[in-house]
Amino acid sequence: MTERFDVIIIGSGAGGGTMAHALSATSARILILERGDVVPQEAENWSPVAVWKHRRYQTRERWLDGRGREFSPYTHYCVGGNSKFWGSVLFRLRREDFQATEHMDGLSPAWPIDYDTLAPFYDTAERLYHVHGETGSDPTEAPRGPYPYAPIPHSIEMAAIVGQLRQQGLHPSPLPLGLVRPGEPGGCVLCDTCNSFPCQIHAKGDAEVCCVRTAIERPNVTMWTKARALRLRTDPSGRKVESVDVEHEGRTRRVDASLIVVSCGAINSAALLLGSASAIHPQGLANSSGLVGRRYMAHQATMMEGFHPFRKNHTVFQKTVAINDFYFRGPDTPYPLGQIQSQGRTHGVMAQTAYPFIPLWAYEAWVSRGVDWLAMSEDLPDEDNRVSVEADGRIRLAYQPNNTRAHAMLVREAKRMLYRLGFWSVVKHSHGSQNTTHQCGTLVFGTDARTSVLDTFCRAHDVENLFVVDASFFPSSAAVNPALTIAAQALRVAEHIRETELT
Ligand SMILES: Cc1cc2nc3c(=O)[nH]c(=O)nc-3n(C[C@H](O)[C@H](O)[C@H](O)COP(=O)(O)OP(=O)(O)OC[C@H]3O[C@@H](n4cnc5c(N)ncnc54)[C@H](O)[C@@H]3O)c2cc1C
Ligand code: SF4
Numbered sequence: 001m002t003e004r005f006d007v008i009i010i011g012s013g014a015g016g017g018t019m020a021h022a023l024s025a026t027s028a029r030i031l032i033l034e035r036g037d038v039v040p041q042e043a044e045n046w047s048p049v050a051v052w053k054h055r056r057y058q059t060r061e062r063w064l065d066g067r068g069r070e071f072s073p074y075t076h077y078c079v080g081g082n083s084k085f086w087g088s089v090l091f092r093l094r095r096e097d098f099q100a101t102e103h104m105d106g107l108s109p110a111w112p113i114d115y116d117t118l119a120p121f122y123d124t125a126e127r128l129y130h131v132h133g134e135t136g137s138d139p140t141e142a143p144r145g146p147y148p149y150a151p152i153p154h155s156i157e158m159a160a161i162v163g164q165l166r167q168q169g170l171h172p173s174p175l176p177l178g179l180v181r182p183g184e185p186g187g188c189v190l191c192d193t194c195n196s197f198p199c200q201i202h203a204k205g206d207a208e209v210c211c212v213r214t215a216i217e218r219p220n221v222t223m224w225t226k227a228r229a230l231r232l233r234t235d236p237s238g239r240k241v242e243s244v245d246v247e248h249e250g251r252t253r254r255v256d257a258s259l260i261v262v263s264c265g266a267i268n269s270a271a272l273l274l275g276s277a278s279a280i281h282p283q284g285l286a287n288s289s290g291l292v293g294r295r296y297m298a299h300q301a302t303m304m305e306g307f308h309p310f311r312k313n314h315t316v317f318q319k320t321v322a323i324n325d326f327y328f329r330g331p332d333t334p335y336p337l338g339q340i341q342s343q344g345r346t347h348g349v350m351a352q353t354a355y356p357f358i359p360l361w362a363y364e365a366w367v368s369r370g371v372d373w374l375a376m377s378e379d380l381p382d383e384d385n386r387v388s389v390e391a392d393g394r395i396r397l398a399y400q401p402n403n404t405r406a407h408a409m410l411v412r413e414a415k416r417m418l419y420r421l422g423f424w425s426v427v428k429h430s431h432g433s434q435n436t437t438h439q440c441g442t443l444v445f446g447t448d449a450r451t452s453v454l455d456t457f458c459r460a461h462d463v464e465n466l467f468v469v470d471a472s473f474f475p476s477s478a479a480v481n482p483a484l485t486i487a488a489q490a491l492r493v494a495e496h497i498r499e500t501e502l503t
Contacts (some may be wrong), residue, residue: 005031005222006502008244008257010229010272013081015470016263017207017215018487021128022494024215026502031255032212032221033246035228035264036077039084039208045200046193048347057085057198064390065433066398073267073397073436079225080208081265082437083483087195087319087344088178088204090131091480092122092488095142096328101476104335104406106380108476112446112456115142121488121495126176129205129487133176140324141173152177152190155315158342161371161421162321168420175322175341176484178205190317195344207487224248231276232260232466238280240465259501263470263490266296270387270442270472271395286443286460291453293388295381296399297441297477300338300407302430304414305346305370306423313371319344323417327479330409337410338377338479340417346372354429371423375414377407378479387442399433438482443472457496458489465501469493 006028009016020032039057044050051057059077062070076082093115100110119142125131126148133147151174154162165172180203181187188203202209216223227248232241243256262269270293274284284292319342326337348363385399401407415426431437446452449461458473460466469490471482478485 002243002254002256004256005029006257007031007259007261008033008255009261009263010244011081011263011265011268011470012079012207012212012223013263013265013470014083014207014483014486015490016261017080017083017211018125018128018490019261019263019469019494020215020221021211022491023497023502024218024221026498027220028502030221031257032216032223033227033229033244034079034223034225036079037225038079039198041200041202043200045198046191048193048349051197052347052350052353062394064394064396066396066400068396071434073434074431075265075267075436079212079223080206083206084198084204084208085196086206086483088206089319089341089481090126090129090176090178090205090484092141092144093478093480093485094140094327097476097478101336103378103380103403104333105403108378108380111475118485118488118492119144121491122484124491125484125487129178129210129484130180131176131178131205131484132182134174137171138173138322138324139171140327147176152179152182152317152320154320155317157313157315158318158320164421165323165417168417170323170325170417172321172323175320177319179203180205180209192316192318192345194317195319229264229272232272232285233276234278234280234285234463236280238278239463241463259465259497260467262466262468265470266439266442266472267387267395267397267436269468269470271389273443274387274389275393281462286453286462286466288462289450289453291383291444291451293442294383294386295441295444296385296387296397296439297379297381297474298399298435299438299477299479300377300379300401300403301435301437302375302407302411302428303343304373304375304411304418304426304428305367306373306418306421307366307370307425307427308423309369312369313345315345315371318342318372326410326413330406330413333406333409335406336378336479337406337413338375340373340375340410340414343372343374346370373414373418375407375410376479377403377410378477379403381441381444381476397436399435401433401435438477440471440474440477440482443468444475445473446475458493467493467497
């Protein structure tokens with residue numbers, strides 16, 4: 001027998017989890033389909049060996065790159081999605097990120113909505129995800145009210161570094177971080193296994209903790225885990241999705257709903273729509289523009305570690321500093337370069353994944369004397385950077401990073417900054433063309449159905465009961481971490497759905 005719901009939400013990460021939370025208080029019968037399982041609370045959550053060497057929580061899927069070579073995507077299928085593993089840096093986009101901006105290698109296009117449209121939803125998302133920050137200290141931030149929670153204090157060593165950065169003429173500010181009750185009984189203990197690890201004590205502001213757990217307590221919300229959506233089927237007109245084929249409990253089931261919200265992550269959502277091609281949608285569902293899967297972006301991101309042989313780093317929680325001085329322009333160029341932020345501590349095992357032939361003790365000695373940073377630049381939408389699906393259903397990600405000259409300049413500035421801080425050397429590492437961490441852009445939103453897949457409320461132009469609320473809708477990637485914007489837009493779309501579809 002086919003089961004029927006009012007709303008099916010596919011994926012329970014930053015977008016889908018937030019949507020489930022926002023719709024759970026309605027009377028709609030909601031089904032969350034999540035292809036992964038709940039991440040168990042276990043000792044391995046905080047084990048660098050389990051997480052980095054054995055890749056315990058990462059998908060075992062193999063994808064193909066643009067040249068057809070296999071690789072292991074750094075992504076996680078579980079309740080809460082990649083939010084379970086995020087570093088909890090929850091930035092708003094800058095006001096200027098919503099406007100068209102000329103970059104060194106091309107144009108970052110305008111969004112069809114402006115900062116003020118999203119601002120009230122950013123406020124709600126920050127409360128929902130327990131964001132700690134400080135208003136007024138980041139020169140690139142739009143005028144705003146206070147953060148819901150005070151900033152996380154810097155460690156003694158990071159506070160000293162912040163003082164030195166100010167002497168260099170920079171304007172470091174506290175990173176906005178989503179952490180649940182830091183320092184309080186039962187709350188976040190500010191450990192050194194946060195970014196890329198699930199939180200063993202559920203104190204990370206992630207989509208499972210902040211959204212899904214409470215949503216599924218409601219009688220109208222059901223969640224199926226290990227339930228993978230295979231295909232969306234439309235009615236004969238092609239204008240409405242009628243049902244979802246789901247692989248669940250060893251069989252393929254069909255579930256019907258009045259409204260479908262896809263939120264599988266930018267790559268998997270594009271793959272799902274492409275894989276839902278039919279006689280009436282031969283190029284893939286909602287793909288009359290031909291843009292489904294195209295314009296993939298993921299940020300130019302370089303991890304950097306400043307090393308000093310005689311200076312041990314005693315900081316435990318290191319991810320507290322943002323430097324946005326080069327966000328809008330570089331010292332030697334009028335073009336934007338991006339953002340620098342301090343990173344969580346690197347563990348020896350983690351470093352060893354880059355060059356396994358170097359012994360672990362050498363890495364441990366190295367990282368105990370290192371301070372970690374991330375330099376991140378905007379990459380630009382390019383229709384040839386794209387997700388496609390092979391005949392056997394496998395995902396192919398053809399991605400050639402761009403805006404690389406601006407990123408090289410940012411890395412140069414970060415290096416200069418680290419040498420001025422007295423570090424003897426700087427090592428760096430990047431995922432390059434296999435970068436999927438900040439994936440976005442594959443189902444762009446806009447006002448024109450010929451040049452976008454979704455409308456400004458993330459409804460498919462071609463299919464009236466289909467919404468997509470993961471990072472797919474981004475017209476540009478900006479150069480701050482994407483998740484708060486995903487959550488804020490999901491809240492905005494949820495409000496629209498409540499007002500127009502569930503009344
Ligand atoms: C290690 C790491 C650190 C990060 N740190 C930060 C950070 O500090 N700040 C920040 O802003 N961003 C960070 N990110 C990025 C952030 O996690 C993502 O931008 C965000 O989670 C994307 O949300 P989403 O809803 O688009 O997708 P996801 O959160 O990935 O959720 C997609 C969900 O869909 C499910 N799914 C996929 N396909 C199907 C299917 N066919 N059927 C059913 N379910 C399906 C997946 O299992 C998953 O649960 C980080 C990412 C990683 C990996
Ligand atoms: S305790 Fe705090 S710092 Fe440690 S993993 Fe949990 S949320 Fe992150």
